[in-house]
Amino acid sequence: MNEALRTREGCLQVLETWVAAGWLRDLDLVFAAFLAREVAGADPLLLLGAALASHQLGRGYVALELAALVRDPAEALALPPEEHALAPQPVAPPLEPVALLQDVTLGDWQRVLADPRLVTGGEGSAPLVLEGTRLYLRRFWEHEQTVRAGIAQRLASVEPWSAEALQRARVALAELFAREEPPPQPDWQKVACAIALRSRFAIVTGGPGTGKTTTVVRLLALLQHLALSQPDGSARRLRIRLAAPTGKAAARLNASIANAVGVLKLARLANGEAVRQAIPTDVSTVHRLLGSFGGTRRFRHDASNPLPLDVLVLDEASMVDLETMAAVVAALPGHARLVLLGDKDQLASVEAGNVLGELCARADDGHYRPATREWLEALTAEPIPATLVDPQGEPLDQGVVKLRHSWRFDAASGIGQLADAVNRGDAADTQRILRAGHDDVLWVELDDRDAVLRRLVLEGYRHYLEGAAQPPAPDAPREQFDAWARSVLKAYGSFQLLCAVRRGPYGVEGLNTRIATLLHAEKLTPAASGWYAGRPVMVTRNDYALGLMNGDVGITLPLPVAGEPGRTMLRVAFEASDGGIRWILPSRLPEVETVFAMTVHKSQGSEFGHAALLLPQEASRVLTRELVYTGITRARKWFTLAIPAGAGHVLESALARRTRQGGEGPRVTGGVRP
Numbered sequence: 001m002n003e004a005l006r007t008r009e010g011c012l013q014v015l016e017t018w019v020a021a022g023w024l025r026d027l028d029l030v031f032a033a034f035l036a037r038e039v040a041g042a043d044p045l046l047l048l049g050a051a052l053a054s055h056q057l058g059r060g061y062v063a064l065e066l067a068a069l070v071r072d073p074a075e076a077l078a079l080p081p082e083e084h085a086l087a088p089q090p091v092a093p094p095l096e097p098v099a100l101l102q103d104v105t106l107g108d109w110q111r112v113l114a115d116p117r118l119v120t121g122g123e124g125s126a127p128l129v130l131e132g133t134r135l136y137l138r139r140f141w142e143h144e145q146t147v148r149a150g151i152a153q154r155l156a157s158v159e160p161w162s163a164e165a166l167q168r169a170r171v172a173l174a175e176l177f178a179r180e181e182p183p184p185q186p187d188w189q190k191v192a193c194a195i196a197l198r199s200r201f202a203i204v205t206g207g208p209g210t211g212k213t214t215t216v217v218r219l220l221a222l223l224q225h226l227a228l229s230q231p232d233g234s235a236r237r238l239r240i241r242l243a244a245p246t247g248k249a250a251a252r253l254n255a256s257i258a259n260a261v262g263v264l265k266l267a268r269l270a271n272g273e274a275v276r277q278a279i280p281t282d283v284s285t286v287h288r289l290l291g292s293f294g295g296t297r298r299f300r301h302d303a304s305n306p307l308p309l310d311v312l313v314l315d316e317a318s319m320v321d322l323e324t325m326a327a328v329v330a331a332l333p334g335h336a337r338l339v340l341l342g343d344k345d346q347l348a349s350v351e352a353g354n355v356l357g358e359l360c361a362r363a364d365d366g367h368y369r370p371a372t373r374e375w376l377e378a379l380t381a382e383p384i385p386a387t388l389v390d391p392q393g394e395p396l397d398q399g400v401v402k403l404r405h406s407w408r409f410d411a412a413s414g415i416g417q418l419a420d421a422v423n424r425g426d427a428a429d430t431q432r433i434l435r436a437g438h439d440d441v442l443w444v445e446l447d448d449r450d451a452v453l454r455r456l457v458l459e460g461y462r463h464y465l466e467g468a469a470q471p472p473a474p475d476a477p478r479e480q481f482d483a484w485a486r487s488v489l490k491a492y493g494s495f496q497l498l499c500a501v502r503r504g505p506y507g508v509e510g511l512n513t514r515i516a517t518l519l520h521a522e523k524l525t526p527a528a529s530g531w532y533a534g535r536p537v538m539v540t541r542n543d544y545a546l547g548l549m550n551g552d553v554g555i556t557l558p559l560p561v562a563g564e565p566g567r568t569m570l571r572v573a574f575e576a577s578d579g580g581i582r583w584i585l586p587s588r589l590p591e592v593e594t595v596f597a598m599t600v601h602k603s604q605g606s607e608f609g610h611a612a613l614l615l616p617q618e619a620s621r622v623l624t625r626e627l628v629y630t631g632i633t634r635a636r637k638w639f640t641l642a643i644p645a646g647a648g649h650v651l652e653s654a655l656a657r658r659t660r661q662g663g664e665g666p667r668v669t670g671g672v673r674p
């Protein structure tokens with residue numbers, strides 16, 4: 001074993017050099033040092049394991065997968081980080097994990113982890129938990145248990161239905177899905193409603209425009225109709241709440257739900273209008289729903305003070321991390337239904353835990369048991385394909401449904417086809433679609449002198465910047481300024497440049513500076529740095545006092561100063577979820593960055609008329625199939641893929657690499673599967 005692993009001091013020293021080089025967080029080292037102090041004689045390798053399990057959390061993995069670590073330490077830990085080539089180097093390069101761990105076997109790990117003072121299989125209160133070959137920090141193991149138990153309990157709630165109740169549900173479903181034009185068979189939206197009706201837990205996953213919102217509104221109508229028409233005097237209105245992980249996602253769902261409720265065809269349901277009135281359209285963020293205490297991890301609603309509701313719909317669930325999901329599940333009353341909506345193929349949350357991706361890992365193939373199929377066919381009269389039936393299907397499979405038909409992108413649409421090819425990791429098909437000359441998909445090569453980039457951003461941003469330069473008359477009422485800000489924000493939202501990485505010439509940091517300079521040179525903005533009218537900014541940290549969340553985007557605009565005619569002052573205009581405009585002084589916004597270019601990660605939960613994805617010159621670990629897919633699916637009407645000259649291989653390598661789903665890398669919530 002490496003010399004450094006013979007003593008605790010040696011081990012901690014290596015960790016210190018890793019922290020100094022920016023490879024590990026301070027937190028990871030502090031955790032290992034704390035355990036070294038608290039437990040006399042703890043093995044140095046065990047301390048290393050603790051620091052690495054903590055490091056993995058910082059990377060989004062809820063556990064350290066020891067088998068993967070032994071197989072390939074550099075890949076399993078992403079150390080040394082690839083971007084370290086771009087960062088200033090410390091004087092002496094640190095010892096690399098590959099060298100440190102080269103002769104450490106799985107057996108060595110298992111031996112040192114058999115120290116019940118620090119590691120158990122879950123019992124007691126030791127700070128680490130070992131489950132199989134996965135090493136957890138206890139808190140995250142507990143979160144996994146909470147989610148697993150909450151889902152299992154709800155899935156087990158399948159109760160026999162009376163023939164009368166089944167008949168009422170069948171008729172109501174048929175009414176809700178009655179159409180002039182028959183949809184492709186089976187109608188997965190209808191099947192999804194039947195699946196969600198059967199137990200208290202369901203996931204509806206699907207790509208963009210497959211009708212997740214449409215489906216959930218019909219499901220809520222169905223549930224409310226059944227509850228309101230209970231024949232035995234127990235009729236009552238269900239308490240339904242809608243939530244999404246970010247303010248932006250909540251605002252978007254708010255608008256689409258309101259629209260979908262408005263167009264619901266309920267005339268033929270006995271209590272149709274009462275049902276419509278009983279479907280809420282206001283969507284809150286998960287944090288607001290749970291009642292967060294400022295920046296703390298505690299919530300007002302938890303197991304001891306459950307949420308007062310009967311049905312919770314959680315949209316954009318792919319962005320929900322394990323800790324948040326555990327908080328949601330813990331705060332649900334036992335009888336409540338939980339319905340998750342999201343696109344399983346998108347990037348997972350930045351925080352630890354790819355919950356939706358893990359839960360939907362088998363969704364493509366259904367795995368419905370014959371009894372489930374029978375129930376679905378009886379209720380919906382839709383034929384369930386035999387290929388999706390599996391007598392060995394797991395309980396979780398019975399609660400998951402994938403919508404398979406896009407209503408937004410028809411078969412001829414380039415965006416739909418491209419998203420599908422990327423999702424399958426089919427490089428040849430992706431190339432073919434990019435070159436096929438679709439109206440909605442463009443492929444461009446970036447040059448050294450930024451001529452193509454210039455054209456893209458001028459086309460994309462000119463419209464909103466010209467709007468930003470034409471404020472109402474200084475004495476116009478505030479409402480006019482609000483309306484102006486709303487129109488500028490809307491125009492800004494019609495185009496977005498997306499980056500895969502932060503650093504390097506095609507990383508978000510460098511690009512934002514270049515684009516600001518470029519727009520200023522074109523006289524579209526009054527300055528290229530500092531605060532200026534038209535500067536778009538993104539909040540980078542939750543600010544509970546201001547009510548702004550990480551990821552919120554605002555635009556800097558001049559606003560007249562009250563009582564001082566003719567004088568204006570720059571403010572940043574943010575659109576609130578109710579459509580109102582909030583004008584915030586720039587000096588009150590310490591944590592913001594310019595956002596002409598945005599990372600794909602930050603763009604999750606948003607959509608743009610035209611999205612342009614810029615790939616970097618080099619392949620890297622962060623460039624994955626899910627990232628490219630997420631970038632493409634941000635586009636509603638047009639998508640542009642921009643690749644630096646000579647970097648065609650970057651796309652191919654991204655398609656061949658998956659993030660945290662399946663594959664060889666550490667799995668995240670592998671234990672969630674009941």
Ligand SMILES: Nc1ncnc2c1ncn2[C@@H]1O[C@H](COP(=O)(O)OP(=O)(O)OP(=O)(O)O)[C@@H](O)[C@H]1O
Pocket residue numbers: 183189206207208209210211212213214215256407408
């Ligand atoms: N069964 C259907 N028949 C006709 N049009 C539909 C149907 N389902 C959805 N649509 C239409 O397709 C579009 C997308 O639907 P919806 O917003 O429900 O999808 P989504 O999966 O929630 O989309 P997003 O990608 O925005 O999350 C909407 O315009 C909707 O009216």
